Amino acid sequence: MHTLSDLSTEIAGLRLGNPTMLASGFLGLSGETLKRVVEAGAGAVVTKSAALKPRDGNPGPTIVEVPIGLLNSIGLASPGISMMKDEIDGAKRTGVPTIVSIFGFSASEYSRAAIIAEELGADAVELNVSCPHVSGVGEIGQDRIAVAKVTRGVKRAVGIPVIVKLSPNVASIVDVGRSAENAGADAVTAINTLKAMSIDIHTRLPVLSSKIGGLSGPAIKPIAVRCVYELAVRLNVPIIGVGGITGWEDAVEFLVAGASAIQIGTAILWKELRIFSEVVDGLSTYIRQNGFACVSDLVGAAHAKT
Numbered sequence: 667m668h669t670l671s672d673l674s675t676e677i678a679g680l681r682l683g684n685p686t687m688l689a690s691g692f693l694g695l696s697g698e699t700l701k702r703v704v705e706a707g708a709g710a711v712v713t714k715s716a717a718l719k720p721r722d723g724n725p726g727p728t729i730v731e732v733p734i735g736l737l738n739s740i741g742l743a744s745p746g747i748s749m750m751k752d753e754i755d756g757a758k759r760t761g762v763p764t765i766v767s768i769f770g771f772s773a774s775e776y777s778r779a780a781i782i783a784e785e786l787g788a789d790a791v792e793l794n795v796s797c798p799h800v801s802g803v804g805e806i807g808q809d810r811i812a813v814a815k816v817t818r819g820v821k822r823a824v825g826i827p828v829i830v831k832l833s834p835n836v837a838s839i840v841d842v843g844r845s846a847e848n849a850g851a852d853a854v855t856a857i858n859t860l861k862a863m864s865i866d867i868h869t870r871l872p873v874l875s876s877k878i879g880g881l882s883g884p885a886i887k888p889i890a891v892r893c894v895y896e897l898a899v900r901l902n903v904p905i906i907g908v909g910g911i912t913g914w915e916d917a918v919e920f921l922v923a924g925a926s927a928i929q930i931g932t933a934i935l936w937k938e939l940r941i942f943s944e945v946v947d948g949l950s951t952y953i954r955q956n957g958f959a960c961v962s963d964l965v966g967a968a969h970a971k972t
Contacts, residue, residue, distance in 0.1 A: 672953050673961050677904045677927050678827035678852035680763040682709035684946050689908050689931030690715055690767035697756010704760040707942035711757050715767040715794045716747040718779050730864050730873045735883030736932050739876040742800050747782045754786045769794040771802040773816045777823040784824045796833030796858035798880045807833035810845035821850035831855040843897045855906040856893045860886050883932040884910040891923050898924020898966055914948020922967040
């Protein structure tokens with residue numbers, strides 16, 4: 667069994683019993699669901715992304731399985747941040763850090779949503795500036811000046827940690843990450859989904875109603891690991907790694923690349939909530955068998971050997 671001492675980690679002042687988090691967009695639909703995620707072993711939870719106003723999202727079809735991955739274009743369907751009280755309360759009662767994911771279409775919308783999230787009890791906010799299938803959001807994450815403006819505005823508006831979720835759909839994720847850090851980000855999450863699409867050869871039409879969606883799952887893991895590795899070289903703030911983690915070996919890879927914690931999302935569809943205990947127990951065994959004192963000893967280990 668794992669212990670708090672060997673698996674605990676800290677991200678932007680948030681103390682986690684282990685470095686696993688529920689990724690935004692997966693199961694963050696109710697307080698009861700978030701409670702089940704924590705009972706399964708998650709060290710923190712990130713809610714589904716919410717904006718100031720309710721949003722219907724895209725019409726179906728919005729999800730399609732592809733080889734070793736998943737394409738989605740849900741379109742950030744949301745009840746609005748003000749309607750998230752029950753979800754946040756339910757997550758808070760579990761005792762683990764509750765990170766609220768927010769999005770908007772301007773810097774002021776992000777700031778106003780962050781204020782409400784803080785008032786509702788969020789321990790931190792994760793700024794979704796990188797959704798690739800919602801016009802007006804993904805573009806923010808591709809512009810380092812816009813990312814800095816959003817980050818700076820939220821930092822001025824709230825007293826809780828601000829985490830920026832970075833897009834891989836850029837020429838240099840390091841440049842955008844440094845821009846977020848310079849604007850005051852307490853941590854960054856890398857990465858969001860990759861722009862992708864699938865076409866039905868029988869109808870000769872795109873499968874998704876929005877044509878283009880976001881690719882997640884094992885197919886993007888090597889890209890995500892590369893992004894984390896590059897960010898770890900240039901950034902001083904903690905990095906949360908996400909993208910294709912389906913087992914403890916993947917988690918170790920992200921940690922040694924430079925992530926201080928990891929998020930799990932798509933793998934839940936295949937392994938259900940047991941994925942969290944699998945990763946936690948596997949990490950604990952790996953740390954013990956390789957002579958490390960704690961999980962933080964793994965963070966960035968790949969850099970020491972290069």
